[in-house]
Amino acid sequence: MSDKRTVTFDKEIPENAGITAKRLFGQLKNQRSRLIIVAICIVLYTALNIFTPYYSAGVIDHLLTAIRNCVSTGAKFSIEWNPLGMKMLALFLMYILTSVFYHFQAYLMASVAERLILTLRKQISHKLNKLPLRFFDGNKPGEILSRVTSDLDKVSETLQTGLLKLLTAIGTLVGAMAFMFYYSVLLMLVFLAFTVVSLSVTKAVAKKNLECAADRQRALAYLTGIAEEYYTGRDVIRAYNHEQESIETVNTAVDELRAATKKTDFLTNCVNPLIRMLSRLSQAAIMLLACHWMLQGRMSLGVVQAFFQYMNMAAEPLTETSYMINSLQAALASAERTFHFLDAAEEIPDTSTPIPLEKAKGKVSFENVSFGYTPDKILMKNISFTAKPGQKIAVVGSTGAGKTTLINLLMRFYEVNGGQITIDGIRTTDLTRQDLRHNFGMVLQDTWLFGGTIAENIAYGRPDATMEEIKAAAKAAKVDYFIRTMPQGYNTVLDNDAANLSVGQRQLITIARVFLCNPPVIILDEATSSVDTRTEAEIGKAMKQLMSGRTSFVIAHRLSTIRDADNILFMENGNIIEQGNHKELLAAKGAYAALYYSQFA
Ligand SMILES: Nc1ncnc2c1ncn2[C@@H]1O[C@H](COP(=O)(O)OP(=O)(O)OP(=O)(O)O)[C@@H](O)[C@H]1O
Numbered sequence: 001m002s003d004k005r006t007v008t009f010d011k012e013i014p015e016n017a018g019i020t021a022k023r024l025f026g027q028l029k030n031q032r033s034r035l036i037i038v039a040i041c042i043v044l045y046t047a048l049n050i051f052t053p054y055y056s057a058g059v060i061d062h063l064l065t066a067i068r069n070c071v072s073t074g075a076k077f078s079i080e081w082n083p084l085g086m087k088m089l090a091l092f093l094m095y096i097l098t099s100v101f102y103h104f105q106a107y108l109m110a111s112v113a114e115r116l117i118l119t120l121r122k123q124i125s126h127k128l129n130k131l132p133l134r135f136f137d138g139n140k141p142g143e144i145l146s147r148v149t150s151d152l153d154k155v156s157e158t159l160q161t162g163l164l165k166l167l168t169a170i171g172t173l174v175g176a177m178a179f180m181f182y183y184s185v186l187l188m189l190v191f192l193a194f195t196v197v198s199l200s201v202t203k204a205v206a207k208k209n210l211e212c213a214a215d216r217q218r219a220l221a222y223l224t225g226i227a228e229e230y231y232t233g234r235d236v237i238r239a240y241n242h243e244q245e246s247i248e249t250v251n252t253a254v255d256e257l258r259a260a261t262k263k264t265d266f267l268t269n270c271v272n273p274l275i276r277m278l279s280r281l282s283q284a285a286i287m288l289l290a291c292h293w294m295l296q297g298r299m300s301l302g303v304v305q306a307f308f309q310y311m312n313m314a315a316e317p318l319t320e321t322s323y324m325i326n327s328l329q330a331a332l333a334s335a336e337r338t339f340h341f342l343d344a345a346e347e348i349p350d351t352s353t354p355i356p357l358e359k360a361k362g363k364v365s366f367e368n369v370s371f372g373y374t375p376d377k378i379l380m381k382n383i384s385f386t387a388k389p390g391q392k393i394a395v396v397g398s399t400g401a402g403k404t405t406l407i408n409l410l411m412r413f414y415e416v417n418g419g420q421i422t423i424d425g426i427r428t429t430d431l432t433r434q435d436l437r438h439n440f441g442m443v444l445q446d447t448w449l450f451g452g453t454i455a456e457n458i459a460y461g462r463p464d465a466t467m468e469e470i471k472a473a474a475k476a477a478k479v480d481y482f483i484r485t486m487p488q489g490y491n492t493v494l495d496n497d498a499a500n501l502s503v504g505q506r507q508l509i510t511i512a513r514v515f516l517c518n519p520p521v522i523i524l525d526e527a528t529s530s531v532d533t534r535t536e537a538e539i540g541k542a543m544k545q546l547m548s549g550r551t552s553f554v555i556a557h558r559l560s561t562i563r564d565a566d567n568i569l570f571m572e573n574g575n576i577i578e579q580g581n582h583k584e585l586l587a588a589k590g591a592y593a594a595l596y597y598s599q600f601a
Pocket residue numbers: 137373374379397398399400401402403404405406574
């Protein structure tokens with residue numbers, strides 16, 4: 001069951017911000033020219049943004065003087081081209097250019113960020129196919145998924161918005177303060193005094209805010225976790241009459257989320273406006289002083305409005321610095337996690353001088369093979385056996401005995417720690433993985449069908465197969481009749497995890513998939529009680545036909561089906577403790593004989 005204590009979060013502070021930032025920008029090498037244009041736009045945007053209020057002060061004062069002259073002389077008001085008209089046009093152009101530079105850099109930066117994310121996503125996708133299965137044993141699918149989705153989205157968002165704010169912040173702050181200082185030292189000091197107070201309050205509230213946000217995130221993650229758990233386990237919950245209990249657990253989680261959200265919302269909607277009110281108070285105080293000076297003729301209207309513009313400009317970087325730094329850190333932490341993933345050890349590359357093996361005869365040998373999922377815990381020790389071409393090898397053992405592990409090694413999903421596995425006398429490590437796996441066909445109980453048509457699913461191993469070949473494979477697997485009863489026959493699309501097919505039907509489709517590939521060696525996981533007796537018989541028949549003329553490894557769950565096996569491998573604790581045919585093993589009166597007589601005596 002989901003537990004609140006087990007809900008963990010990805011760290012939002014990068015371990016090595018410098019190295020990560022350098023590597024991230026290293027990925028932007030091929031976009032250098034765009035970045036240079038972005039940088040030029042940002043510099044021009046900041047410079048114009050800083051200069052425009054100063055220039056507007058002159059224009060407004062000039063305009064005001066012209067209006068006053070008209071009022072006092074009674075002359076008709078008009079704007080002469082030189083210099084007022086020209087100045088107004090220049091101001092208008094400055095506003096236009098500021099906006100052009102801003103939007104052009106935003107457009108370019110969005111394309112830079114999205115290209116970068118596309119490159120990283122491609123690298124991740126490539127990496128996923130190069131990682132050994134061992135990697136997936138130790139990493140939850142959700143974590144890997146978040147590298148591809150939310151982590152990269154965070155990087156993109158910060159590159160597009162946060163970075164611009166951070167880059168313009170210093171220029172804007174210094175420029176705005178310089179002009180404020182130039183206009184009035186006293187007004188600037190008043191502004192600074194209020195800013196220091198509001199920053200201190202913000203800092204105190206921000207800490208509380210972060211704690212509340214973390215509580216809310218934890219409550220949300222817990223609720224999502226149990227909702228997912230209860231949704232997938234809905235039939236078991238009903239079967240054990242646990243509906244009421246699960247409703248109560250969900251209700252408690254919803255209540256906790258509500259309480260946490262209430263606190264966060266209170267801070268966001270009540271306390272934050274209070275802080276904003278502090279800054280408005282500073283504006284009111286400055287306005288009072290400025291108007292007083294204006295009436296005394298010590299300050300012009302143009303200057304007052306310019307001062308206010310600079311005040312707003314300076315306030316933004318000051319109040320948003322911590323937010324910007326936080327989001328930059330979070331983006332770097334996300335990029336770091338992505339790079340950690342990209343740096344994960346890959347599976348051992350194929351040999352540089354592979355021996356080609358188009359179609360094996362089917363002799364498979366394990367020679368003193370040792371293996372452990374972790375180096376400190378060796379599961380298999382010195383396992384040896386040989387399967388001659390066309391032989392049926394049954395693998396028997398209780399749960400956890402090592403049957404699947406044996407198959408995993410055969411397919412080279414994991415590397416052996418000692419000994420070797422050969423096919424037709426060639427070490428599997430001397431083949432490319434592609435050639436090796438090309439010679440195997442697998443039918444497992446845990447079938448995997450993808451969102452496509454039935455025909456596409458059958459042709460997964462041979463996408464070039466004709467419809468006739470696909471139908472022939474389906475007939476051999478005894479699933480052709482069923483497919484034809486589907487609404488669109490072979491073109492019926494399987495979606496929602498092929499939920500409209502039964503376990504047995506899904507297994508028959510995967511048998512057809514193997515028939516189509518026609519590999520010399522097959523691996524079969526016998527159907528268990530999850531299918532009805534008639535389907536089980538159908539699957540049994542299809543499997544029998546699939547085995548004929550091929551070397552086959554059958555993970556057997558019923559001893560009754562393996563009496564005809566050429567070799568039975570009886571496994572226990574990862575090792576083969578007995579092997580031989582049915583008669584030999586009964587005569588040996590060992591573990592197999594004991595199990596057999598316990599089932600059939
Ligand atoms: N990916 C893995 N990482 C670590 N240990 C594993 C892994 N897969 C299996 N094991 C361990 O290896 C042992 C053999 O497991 P295996 O899956 O091969 O058994 P099995 O005979 O196929 O069992 P079952 O019939 O229940 O499928 C078990 O102790 C199991 O816990």
